[in-house]
Amino acid sequence: xxxxxxxxxxxxxxxxxxxxxxxxxxxxxxxxxxxxxxxxxxxxxxxxxxxxxxxxxxxxxxxxxxxxxxxxxxxxxxxxxxxxxxxxxxxxxxxxxxxxxxxxxxxxxxxxxxxxxxxxxxxxxxxxxxxxxxxxxxxxxxxxxxxxxxxxxxxxxxxxxxxxxxxxxxxxxxxxxxxxxxxxxxxxxxxxxxxxxxxxxxxxxxxxxxxxxxxxxxxxxxxxxxxxxxxx
Amino acid sequence: xxxxxxxxxxxxxxxxxxxxxxxxxxxxxxxxxxxxxxxxxxxxxxxxxxxxxxxxxxxxxxxxxxxxxxxxxxxxxxxxxxxxxxxxxxxxxxxxxxxxxxxxxxxxxxxxxxxxxxxxxxxxxxxxxxxxxxxxxxxxxxxxxxxxxxxxxxxxxxxxxxxxxxxxxxxxxxxxxxxxxxxxxxxxxxxxxxxxxxxxxxxxxxxxxxxxxxxxxxxxxxxxxxxxxxxx
Numbered sequence: 001x002x003x004x005x006x007x008x009x010x011x012x013x014x015x016x017x018x019x020x021x022x023x024x025x026x027x028x029x030x031x032x033x034x035x036x037x038x039x040x041x042x043x044x045x046x047x048x049x050x051x052x053x054x055x056x057x058x059x060x061x062x063x064x065x066x067x068x069x070x071x072x073x074x075x076x077x078x079x080x081x082x083x084x085x086x087x088x089x090x091x092x093x094x095x096x097x098x099x100x101x102x103x104x105x106x107x108x109x110x111x112x113x114x115x116x117x118x119x120x121x122x123x124x125x126x127x128x129x130x131x132x133x134x135x136x137x138x139x140x141x142x143x144x145x146x147x148x149x150x151x152x153x154x155x156x157x158x159x160x161x162x163x164x165x166x167x168x169x170x171x172x173x174x175x176x177x178x179x180x181x182x183x184x185x186x187x188x189x190x191x192x193x194x195x196x197x198x199x200x201x202x203x204x205x206x207x208x209x210x211x212x213x214x215x216x217x218x219x220x221x222x223x224x225x226x227x228x229x230x231x232x
Numbered sequence: 233x234x235x236x237x238x239x240x241x242x243x244x245x246x247x248x249x250x251x252x253x254x255x256x257x258x259x260x261x262x263x264x265x266x267x268x269x270x271x272x273x274x275x276x277x278x279x280x281x282x283x284x285x286x287x288x289x290x291x292x293x294x295x296x297x298x299x300x301x302x303x304x305x306x307x308x309x310x311x312x313x314x315x316x317x318x319x320x321x322x323x324x325x326x327x328x329x330x331x332x333x334x335x336x337x338x339x340x341x342x343x344x345x346x347x348x349x350x351x352x353x354x355x356x357x358x359x360x361x362x363x364x365x366x367x368x369x370x371x372x373x374x375x376x377x378x379x380x381x382x383x384x385x386x387x388x389x390x391x392x393x394x395x396x397x398x399x400x401x402x403x404x405x406x407x408x409x410x411x412x413x414x415x416x417x418x419x420x421x422x423x424x425x426x427x428x429x430x431x432x433x434x435x436x437x438x439x440x441x442x443x444x445x446x447x448x449x450x451x452x453x454x455x456x457x458x459x460x461x462x463x464x
Contacts, residue, residue, distance in 0.1 A: 068443045088320075095449050097441060132443035209329060209463045211300045211364035217327050217452075224453045225460055231441045 002026070003035045003043075003130040008060070013038075013046040016055040018123075023056060033061070037135040041065055066135035072230045073179040075100035075156065077149055078219055079186035080111040085216040090121045092220045094128035094138045097227035102141045104149040108188030113143035146194060149183075153201050156181040160226065161203035162218055163195070172206070174229045182206075182226060184219045234258070235267045235275075235362040240292070245270075245278040248287040250355075255288060265293070269367040273297055298367035304462045305411045307332035307388065309381050310451055311418035312343045317448040322353045324452045326360035326370045329459040334373045336381040340420030345375035378426060381415075385433050388413040392458065393435035394450055395427070404438070406461045414438075414458060416451045 004023055006015040013036040015023055028034065030051055036044040036058065043066045046058040076098050078089060090101060101121075105113060118140055125138040144152075153159050158177040162184065174180065183198060190198070206225075208218055236255055238247040245268045247255060260266065262283060268276040268290065275298045278290040308330050310321060322333060333353075337345060350372055357370040376384075385391050390409040394416065406412065415430060422430070438457075440450055 092449055092452075095443055095445050096453065097443065132445060134443060207460075207464050209459055211327055211329065211366060213327050213364065217324055220324075220449075220452065221328065221456045221460075224456060227441055228439075228453075228457055232439050 001035050007038050013058040068133045069136050070097040074098045075181045077102045077183045079106040080109045081186045089219045090124045091128045093223040094125045095132040096224045098223045100139045103143040106146045107191040109186045159203040160206040162206045162208045182222045233267050239270050245290040300365040301368050302329040306330045307413045309334045309415045311338045312341045313418045321451045322356045323360045325455040326357045327364040328456045330455045332371045335375040338378045339423040341418045347374050391435040392438040394438045394440045414454045
């Protein structure tokens with residue numbers, strides 16, 4: 001069944017903006033049903049009551065918990081990559097079950113933080129959520145500094161760091177963790193000084209094999225592997 | 233150290249074509265050194281002896297086995313997706329350690345097989361191999377039919393199939409396998425009839441979580457997870 005993003009208002013499900021346009025293009029009409037999502041934990045079975053030029057007003061026939069939402073909080077701390085890579089990361093880690101994306105600047109980041117781009121990423125995670133059948137979106141945080149990133153790590157019960165110079169990779173056992181952070185560098189990686197600071201946070205070393213992965217591949221794989229261990 | 237793709241001829245390393253142009257743009261000159269790769273298991277430390285308009289002739293100072301090559305044969309059987317997705321898959325599974333990509337048509341594939349596109353994919357895997365520091369490339373096979381794909385599965389000692397309707401996912405234990413096949417559908421998935429035929433091959437069911445992944449995400453994640461289990 002087709003999924004649309006809208007909002008619940010006084011027991012009605014309201015569609016407007018892009019998703020209303022999309023519903024109109026698909027020639028949905030009064031009486032037709034769809035699954036509504038609104039970034040909460042439910043899927044709403046909706047029936048269109050009224051269609052005007054700018055919105056659809058719908059009855060909520062039933063609601064149920066969406067089973068495809070992530071079970072554990074997985075936050076990707078991603079040093080700012082170029083826009084195209086960031087868009088790919090946003091789409092893929094939504095599909096793979098991340099809950100939060102925190103961008104940060106570091107010594108070797110080249111891309112400039114641009115808060116206006118967040119809304120573009122939000123559109124991407126909404127589309128990806130509909131496609132992969134989540135009802136909650138990836139929460140995208142505006143860029144912070146490296147030091148702010150370090151400080152915020154204290155709030156997580158596991159911090160994973162893919163450090164290629166670490167030879168003894170620990171076997172991943174994530175079943176007791178409910179709030180997992182993953183740190184990934186940008187195209188240029190981290191400076192020695194930054195690596196030192198991250199290592200002081202006693203991260204779990206996380207092996208991504210012997211090959212040198214592009215930053216977007218490392219981000220996507222890290223979230224995918226963490227989800228794999230947490231969900232299976 | 234910079235990597236270039238060339239060929240070994242009578243104890244010399246020869247660069248021409250794209251990689252020669254690239255070396256020229258980077259203003260390499262006689263006496264400069266680089267790592268040469270030529271789709272065998274070695275990295276060649278080379279020194280430029282002679283540069284003319286179309287090629288570089290280089291001495292091979294030493295050669296050593298490239299440690300970043302895949303240890304196990306991992307073949308992705310991918311039902312033909314759209315070109316853009318296929319290019320992303322080719323780049324990412326090269327980084328993640330696949331050895332072969334076999335394309336096939338199935339009932340719901342929309343993209344048309346086009347042997348001319350193989351050379352574009354070959355360029356992508358060469359670039360990705362240099363970047364991730366492999367010396368062997370992904371071997372890209374021209375499209376076959378679904379039934380030909382089924383037949384060829386008999387040559388593998390493990391066949392992995394991400395089947396979303398299978399509830400009991402087996403714990404992946406791949407350490408005894410040396411030749412692993414992974415089957416991934418195109419955007420439209422497989423027909424019931426095709427699924428039946430694949431299930432008759434007694435595949436190892438392979439969970440990619442509860443969310444519906446795009447075909448390129450499923451392909452990338454499958455290769456990444458198999459590599460993770462095989463290499464760690």
